[in-house]
Amino acid sequence: MTNKIELHHGDGGVKTSELIQKVFLKCYGNDREVPLSDSFVFTTKSSKLAFTTDSFVVQPLFFRGGDIGKLAVCGTLNDLVTAGAKPLYLSASFIIEEGFDIDILCRIAQSMGGICKENGVRIVTGDTKVVEKGSADGLFINTAGIGVVSGHYSPCEIEAGDEIIITGTIAEHGTAILLDRYDLSVETNMISDCYALNYLITDLKAELPYIKLMKDPTRGGVATALNEIVAHVGNNVELIENRIPITTQVKAINNILGIDPLYLACEGRMILVVKKGFGNRTLQALKQICGNHDAQMIGHFTKDCQKLVYLQTDIGGKRVLPSLEGQTVPRIC
Amino acid sequence: MMKMNKECKKTIRIMEVCGTHTQAISKSGIRYLLPNHVKLLSGPGCPVCVTNESYIDAAIGLLSHDHVILVTFGDMLKVRGTSSSLSEKKMKDNVITIYSPEDAITLARKWPQKIVVFLAVGFETTAPIMAATIKNAYENGPENLFFLTALKRMEPILRFILEDERNKIDGLICPGHVASVLGADAFQFVTKEYQVPAVVCGFEAEDLKAGIYNLLDQIEGERPVSFLNLYQRCVRNTGNRLAKECMDEVFQKEDGYWRGIGKVSNSALGLREKYQRLDVKNKFDLSEEIISNPSACQCREIILGLKAPYECKQFGVRCTPETPLGPCMISSEGSCSAHYKYGRVIF
Structure with a gap:
């Protein structure tokens, strides 16, 4: 085992988890266990708030269906949503490489402003750092966010029989990035699913x-997100392959690339x-009220407690879906 | 599948020799549907997995030249030579992953001042497109594109397995992709010369079910031993004439060295005399120091169908996709890797 940071340490899978446990949690000296969720929830005298942060290093900066700015706002809003919070304020910090085109920076900032306006949130603080040419690849963005947790949402213990829903078709962001980064000459109109989920x-x-728990399946995709859940819950998850919503385009592109879409980011x-x-x-509420026509109930928790996610395949077979081991695609968000 | 579940005590061992079949079998969860006495084994069908250590060492050696850029398919990055892999040795722009051999030509034109070396690895499935790329580069340039080849042939390694006195293969799923190039007839010898039931089948779960069903019928004596092409929608008996001609024009048979197995006569495709100037070994006067079977694990036995991945003591212990000891764990299409990812738990 090498003692250097590898790309795998940032893929959101087993290695990232190891790094968090062995370096960050250990060195931060957290004397009580803080749940490793996407947002931290805390209570003040008058309300319950959620706080989160996320960094964005996506390459390319502009991709079909979005750009790094849209991603930086949506990503943080969605992390707040996982805690049941209505987002209020964001921070935005930029690390910019010397020589970066200010017009491009403008386009990215406008994109961020637009998403904030649509979602009724404001960017209220931030920071700008410029590094020498060659010290960063164009632009990196960090956003942090704070929101008020809805009184209607109170996550509780997951039990056997609890049902799992995905709000739409999977793997579209990861596939869009792959298409644009590698300039694959595939004729398709598919775009990233990058979107704020405040609704x-x-x-x-x-x-x-x-709703007992919400999790956005970003890096590592649906399979890795569910593995993180079973690691805490204990009970196994059974997914039904033919209920998992995926467009034929995404399926076909991933088939060509030999990538399992269950491990690609939404x-x-x-x-x-x-x-x-x-x-x-x-x-039904998701479909009728929110217009998520592709939402599906894709599986459930079983009574077995091996901390496993497995798939009942189209032909009735079964296979385990382990956590992501080994990078699928780096710099996807 | 009802038929497959009938009582039978004799262990039946069915081998596939195509990396895509290995992955498709694991992903379909078909093992779960089979009775315990039917074992599905993965042969040496993943070209990345069987690439010799010396080839990787030679590729890494090329990186010591500042003006060399290696272009390769992604799976090759993790494969270890004697001491390291391309992913460990690469700098930002000196190893580039591509998805089509044509991209190698585009990249070489983009960087005329660099020497672009394409790591040409594969079986007869990829060999024709490699041949077309080499032919194109020979006739039209660019002059700065070279090739480091480790292309393999399927027939000699199949004969090697079938002639092993310890061979216990009861049925063979022939490689559908290779068959689409060479033709189904290229695999008739399995049944005719070795009396082993064989089918050519596709890669969907239903294709695999049909293939296994047919083989079991033959193995259990319910129909005579015969060779069947169940993938007629893609595979003609005589194959793809243009692809074969292109391959024959550019390549000639030569001895091949297989990781974990060693030398297999006539099992490789090397460049013919006419195209030698595109061989990077000539450009840099490289020689590969052939390494035979240094693996600490039992990949040789696994590739030859003598053992299943979980019968190797290192499997999942010291040998994982993150720290592969042997060829079968390296590529996502390797048998150990597929078993590790999809089949560790017996339901």
């Missing part, structure tokens, strides 16, 4: 009491764990 807090209010989808028996109701 889940506002439009799905009536269903929030039955940037505008959420995994919802819903109380047993309430999955269909939530699914």
